[in-house]
Amino acid sequence: MTQTLTLKDRDLFWPPADELTEAAERIRARLGDWPPTHAPWRICLTAPDELNGSDLIVIADAQQHGEQMAHWLVRGAGVIEAAEEKATLHLGGEKYRLEGHLAEDWIAALAAFLDCGFDPHDALVLALAWRDGDETSADDAFPTDLSRFPRLAGLPDAPAQAFARCPERLGLYPVLPTAEWVERVVGFGVKTVQLRRKSAEPADELKREIARCVAVGRQYDAQVFINDHWQAALEAGAYGVHLGQEDVHTADLAALASAGVRLGLSTHGFYEILKALHFRPSYIALGAVFPTTTKIMPTEPQGLRRLARYVRLLDGVVPLVAIGGIDLQVLPDVLATGVGSAAVVRAVTEAADPASAVSALQHAFTQ
Incomplete structure (x- = not known):
């Protein structure tokens, strides 16, 4: 178990949520030692009165927050639109559209992967690869099954045929x-x-x-x-x-x-x-x-x-x-x-x- 937990000393969620914090700590403890994050992201389940520049605001429907969302993004916050097996991150002028399983603990897992130093779009990928109870697995809790990872939406079509193979070890x-x-x-x-x-x-x-x-x-x-x-x-x-x-x-x-x-x-x-x-x-x-x-x-x-x-x-x-x-x-x-x-x-x-x-x-x- 990691000896470098930093979650207890941080404002992880807005509004404060003890159960989410406990779940995030439980998951983080099973992910191993990683260099401390340099970007203390805060996950906001409702929009805070004052944005701190490292906020990720979780909403269910972007259309209901159009004007507010534009204000949040201009102020440097990120927005995660999550519902019905889909999650889209709006951050820094980019849109990261994912489709996949949303576990009950996906927000806690997101906080844990952010604390490991992963950028929000990568942490969100890992959070969607997470399954409730993975932190109790006997071996490595870090997502390793590619079939459980989300799909990316909105990409150009791939060629009809796969690219020719090259040697497995170049x-x-x-x-x-x-x-x-x-x-x-x-x-x-x-x-x-x-x-x-x-x-x-x-x-x-x-x-x-x-x-x-x-x-x-x-x-x-x-x-x-x-x-x-x-x-x-x-x-x-x-x-x-x-x-x-x-x-x-x-x-x-x-x-x-x-x-x-x-x-x-x-x-x-x-x-x-x-x-x-x-x-x-x-x-x-x-x-x-x-x-x-x-x-x-x-x-x-x-x-x-x-x-x-x-x-x-x-x-x-x-x-x-x-x-x-x-x-x-x-x-x-x-x-x-x-x-x-x-x-x-x-x-x-x-x-x-x-x-x-x-x-x-x-x-x-x-x-």
């Missing part, structure tokens, strides 16, 4: 800035790489870079993924593309799937994992595990504890890639979670001897 996965780097690293014997070229301009140069990557992948029988530039990758006959969460709303996923192009999708938590699964990708990337300077991240680092949770939930469902701040020093700890692949950037591109660095990184996968 191993070392360098993410590289140029075709020259791709050719170099594939020549070291690496079987999975990604070209992440930040600019699409000039277009002719981008096409030449992608063509070089496709050619070397075929020459060495390696899986070469192209980041973001899916149209050019499709035209070049690339093995795969890697896209971010926002790209699934604009990319022609049906064209990619029908062409046999593999798809990797980035995720940063439970909600985005469910969104990625909806599109039946070839693999899912989980990150950022550690702080990284290679790109601006939308979320705080996930850490090893969360990574282990994602792996336990998804092992055998879809190939997984850990990404973000991974180097040789932390790679053994990353692999200890059971993840089958780890993406690296600076551990290769900033190494004094890239060939030796690649050899050492690959060796870690055999230990």
